[in-house]
Amino acid sequence: MTFFMQILISGLVVGAVYALVAFGFVLIYKSSDVINFAQGEFLLVGAYIALSLVVFYQVPFPAAVALTLSMCVILGVVVERLVLRPFIGERVISVIMATIGLSLLMRGIIQMVWGTETRTFPGIFPDMPVRLGDVVVSQIYLWSLAVAVVLLVVFTVFFKYSSTGIVMRAAADDQVAALSMGISVKRIIAITWAIAAVVAAIGGILLGNINGVNPSLAYIGLMVLPVVILGGLDSVPGAVVGGFIIGILESLAGGYLDPLIGGGVKEVAPFAVLLLVLMVRPYGLFGKEIIERV
Amino acid sequence: MLVLNNVEVMYDHVILVLKGMSLEVPEGKVVTLLGSNGAGKTTTLKAVSGLLKSENGHITDGFIEFDGERINGMEPETIVRRGIFQVMEGRRVFEHLNVDENLIAGAYTRRDRRNIRRDIDMVYGYFPRLRDLKHRTAGYLSGGEQQMLAIGRALMARPKLMLLDEPSLGLAPLLVQEIFRIIRQINQDQGTTILVVEQNANVALGIADYGYIMENGKIVLEGAVDRLVDNEDVREFYLGLSDVGKRKSYREVKHYKRRKRWLS
Numbered sequence: 001m002t003f004f005m006q007i008l009i010s011g012l013v014v015g016a017v018y019a020l021v022a023f024g025f026v027l028i029y030k031s032s033d034v035i036n037f038a039q040g041e042f043l044l045v046g047a048y049i050a051l052s053l054v055v056f057y058q059v060p061f062p063a064a065v066a067l068t069l070s071m072c073v074i075l076g077v078v079v080e081r082l083v084l085r086p087f088i089g090e091r092v093i094s095v096i097m098a099t100i101g102l103s104l105l106m107r108g109i110i111q112m113v114w115g116t117e118t119r120t121f122p123g124i125f126p127d128m129p130v131r132l133g134d135v136v137v138s139q140i141y142l143w144s145l146a147v148a149v150v151l152l153v154v155f156t157v158f159f160k161y162s163s164t165g166i167v168m169r170a171a172a173d174d175q176v177a178a179l180s181m182g183i184s185v186k187r188i189i190a191i192t193w194a195i196a197a198v199v200a201a202i203g204g205i206l207l208g209n210i211n212g213v214n215p216s217l218a219y220i221g222l223m224v225l226p227v228v229i230l231g232g233l234d235s236v237p238g239a240v241v242g243g244f245i246i247g248i249l250e251s252l253a254g255g256y257l258d259p260l261i262g263g264g265v266k267e268v269a270p271f272a273v274l275l276l277v278l279m280v281r282p283y284g285l286f287g288k289e290i291i292e293r294v
Numbered sequence: 295m296l297v298l299n300n301v302e303v304m305y306d307h308v309i310l311v312l313k314g315m316s317l318e319v320p321e322g323k324v325v326t327l328l329g330s331n332g333a334g335k336t337t338t339l340k341a342v343s344g345l346l347k348s349e350n351g352h353i354t355d356g357f358i359e360f361d362g363e364r365i366n367g368m369e370p371e372t373i374v375r376r377g378i379f380q381v382m383e384g385r386r387v388f389e390h391l392n393v394d395e396n397l398i399a400g401a402y403t404r405r406d407r408r409n410i411r412r413d414i415d416m417v418y419g420y421f422p423r424l425r426d427l428k429h430r431t432a433g434y435l436s437g438g439e440q441q442m443l444a445i446g447r448a449l450m451a452r453p454k455l456m457l458l459d460e461p462s463l464g465l466a467p468l469l470v471q472e473i474f475r476i477i478r479q480i481n482q483d484q485g486t487t488i489l490v491v492e493q494n495a496n497v498a499l500g501i502a503d504y505g506y507i508m509e510n511g512k513i514v515l516e517g518a519v520d521r522l523v524d525n526e527d528v529r530e531f532y533l534g535l536s537d538v539g540k541r542k543s544y545r546e547v548k549h550y551k552r553r554k555r556w557l558s
Contacts, residue, residue, distance in 0.1 A: 163402070169388070170395070179348060180370065181451060183402050
């Protein structure tokens with residue numbers, strides 16, 4: 001039982017990060033129909049910038065996070081401006097190729113700047129683990145979970161009630177109609193990319209504190225695919241639920257199945273789910289129902 | 295208030311849709327623009343509201359002035375901020391947003407955020423049915439309710455000039471009457487100038503002060519509404535009447551086909 005709980009909690013933490021990254025991914029897809037293959041690199045950039053600020057420039061952690069996030073806002077806007085905007089009106093496949101190119105470019109630059117070895121954050125969160133009954137959990141796990149959950153709630157409220165959030169959903173629904181009421185769709189898409197970069201960076205900082213930072217973290221960007229396919233490509237709640245399900249599933253597979261057959265199940269399990277979902281329910285758990293009045 | 299002078303619009307650099315279109319909308323009036331399919335009515339509205347760009351259309355000649363200022367070539371958002379709001383054909387409500395949220399989205403360009411609640415109430419005053427549906431997802435509303443929402447959404451921006459593109463499209467005759475009555479009422483209460491494009495000449499001429507008839511990319515006839523409805527051609531081709539107060543008989547149609555005199 002303790003083992004199970006231990007696995008469950010680490011699954012929740014990983015799932016929370018998946019949910020964050022998938023959240024950004026879904027936002028971009030909803031607002032502009034773009035599948036962003038560079039989401040993992042946004043995560044990596046965020047993690048590295050925060051790490052550099054803390055380690056090399058000795059910036060206190062909270063300030064470093066704030067600084068990182070503002071830089072990521074700029075990064076998101078610049079990427080949208082330079083890479084995505086020229087593709088407005090082009091076919092979806094060209095845009096997807098552009099984001100793949102962007103991801104390779106970003107990964108190249110990251111490796112040039114920061115190299116490929118794993119770097120670790122200095123102990124920011126207290127090392128003392130917390131005991132929850134029989135289960136021992138390190139504090140960073142709890143912090144990560146809390147941060148992710150709070151962020152997801154904040155963004156959900158933002159989209160539901162704030163006027164900017166409403167306008168963003170409106171633009172996602174019908175761009176031309178949004179344009180006709182003076183909504184600047186370009187600005188909305190830029191905001192979307194900024195938010196996507198920020199949530200990815202937060203995910204990166206959290207993961208970086210848990211496992212250290214190296215370029216392979218960017219594979220989270222790929223793990224987002226099973227998450228969003230499961231949740232529904234255009235559903236924000238779907239991204240959150242899908243993130244937690246995939247995180248827990250991966251963790252369970254790693255804990256129970258890997259020892260049996262000698263490893264590898266953990267990495268494969270999410271993609272098995274991906275295939276299954278595509279066969280049974282291709283629009284995912286919460287994919288947008290197309291409203292048709294007959 | 296709004297002046298189009300000799301406007302030419304081309305799509306994709308080859309298809310000439312408006313061929314010297316001139317039109318004037320005086321402040322505080324309801325003006326209707328009539329014409330058959332493909333005459334260029336919607337293009338005219340889009341030229342005014344700046345939405346041509348998203349369809350690769352360009353104004354290649356002439357100019358459009360609003361309150362004495364040139365607005366051709368401006369971004370749609372700038373034009374909305376100047377006070378022109380287009381209600382697009384086919385209603386185009388935000389289907390996955392509820393009624394309230396649709397109205398809030400319509401008020402995007404407003405700077406006086408505090409008055410938005412009050413104006414939502416004003417919209418519900420004009421369209422009481424929407425009040426009961428305010429938390430309903432707009433995609434599930436009936437066609438008439440969606441049209442009311444589309445007009446209400448336009449009101450939220452408090453425009454000086456409202457462009458309505460075929461508000462009668464796909465609605466039951468009674469509902470069409472009701473919507474046009476409310477359009478007239480909005481014009482009177484709020485002083486909103488209205489340019490309404492219609493296929494349903496009868497109902498449009500019923501509320502308008504002035505009418506234009508367009509064919510093949512330009513205006514062929516214009517005049518005050520009472521003069522237009524007396525015009526033989528309008529009666530024949532747009533109102534389906536041949537003698538005063540008498541419905542057209544299909545038996546006569548076979549014998550004789552009236553020629554449109556404005557084309558010769």
